[in-house]
Ligand SMILES: Nc1ncnc2c1ncn2[C@@H]1O[C@H](COP(=O)(O)OP(=O)(O)OP(=O)(O)O)[C@@H](O)[C@H]1O
């Protein structure tokens with residue numbers, strides 16, 4: 254279970270750019286829940302994920318993971334149980350290292366990074382078998398530097414890498430945004446499969462309303478640091494894209510943009 | 511002939527130092543000025559130990575470990591106290607000036623008649639009389655090769671992978687559940703250990719310590735790294751470490767030619783700076799061309 258309790262966050266405090274963004278923000282996500290999050294640009298989706306993962310300090314409130322208060326826990330410690338794909342495709346992989354090396358690094362998460370061989374040849378076929386279903390031809394580019402791959406290829410690799418080891422939570426920030434429609438579809442199906450197979454508690458931010466409606470068992474819509482739609486179970490199943498679009502329109506009218 | 515030998519001797523010595531700078535600059539993306547202090551620190555430790563009659567071989571591990579400690583301090587200043595990278599190095603460099611004087615006891619400490627790793631009963635017995643002139647360069651070749659192979663091996667380990675990752679994309683290191691700060695500290699530690707080892711060998715080849723001998727270490731090392739990596743960029747089968755060693759020898763050859771052409775040794779810092787600027791601009795140009 255993951256809880257955000259009474260979170261306060263002000264950006265650039267004490268400057269002219271001061272922005273009180275989250276004020277008494279509360280969210281509770283149950284174990285095994287797959288939550289899709291939508292919301293306009295700047296509505297606070299990435300900020301919320303950063304708070305959960307410890308990438309950003311909070312001014313007040315608590316972050317609780319499986320009944321343990323982790324508000325003070327360092328980001329890298331939190332990530333031991335979290336798999337994460339960033340909005341920016343370059344953040345999930347190492348550009349100067351090969352696919353083989355990147356996957357070896359990822360596979361070792363949770364184990365000591367000691368003086369044993371970094372990339373074990375015998376894992377090669379296994380890595381290739383993970384890459385093949387992406388149908389991006391990455392399995393034939395094992396020794397190519399990741400920096401030379403396209404953004405979409407990198408993002409697909411990043412998704413695989415983030416879920417290679419046992420984790421409890423999966424945090425996805427627009428992980429299909431950089432992908433072509435066909436690949437995006439494939440990655441979404443793969444994501445769903447991984448989430449179900451590994452029973453991951455998942456938060457998926459997306460701008461694709463269809464994905465938000467089709468996938469996941471709960472849907473959140475954010476606006477200006479608040480959750481303005483929160484539907485789960487039967488209610489979520491009955492939701493249609495039109496309904497969400499209407500809400501988007503309402504917001505724009507209300508705030509005049 | 512002696513000139514060529516001396517180019518290779520100094521080229522190899524500086525290569526070990528340059529390998530350290532390769533770690534900080536290329537792998538960690540951290541311009542570390544600590545090296546201007548840790549290089550002479552290696553020399554100071556060596557001079558004192560040898561004058562005290564301690565076997566010269568022991569200076570190598572002692573210098574290496576001392577350098578590792580100093581690099582760790584730079585890392586702690588940067589990571590834990592959040593001081594900017596360049597400033598952390600400058601602080602350590604400045605502090606080490608005093609430390610080096612304290613270690614040596616004075617600004618200049620020679621040890622002309624003492625045995626060194628290049629000139630002691632054991633190696634003198636091993637090499638035949640006719641090889642005397644090549645003795646130092648051969649020993650240096652062996653030491654440099656060992657250092658290079660060890661570094662290559664380390665870069666292929668899990669720990670080495672993490673080091674490469676932290677300079678490249680430290681967000682990934684965090685995602686892997688590892689403290690990126692500690693990886694950085696370890697990297698700076700290894701780098702300065704190598705630089706200090708270079709200083710240790712330099713002192714034994716020159717047979718003295720001088721408190722100013724570290725000035726420009728970073729620039730010389732960086733020049734070697736950039737010469738090596740840009741010149742041999744296309745040679746895919748060559749390891750970067752080999753390229754850095756060759757870069758260092760080439761750099762020393764350029765300096766030797768400059769001196770041959772009539773420049774005084776005291777002009778060398780200016781020559782180094784100008785040479786470095788040229789190399790930097792040329793290599794940046796290449797990058798820009800690739801990018802556009
Ligand atoms: N580090 C920061 N410093 C100052 N302001 C920030 C910072 N990070 C985010 N913000 C502000 O917080 C608001 C929310 O940003 P956030 O990145 O969370 O939006 P988002 O919902 O992820 O948007 P998008 O869909 O464009 O990714 C924005 O107004 C942004 O300017």
Ligand SMILES: [Mg+2]
Nearest residue numbers: 298299300340
């Ligand atoms: Mg975002």
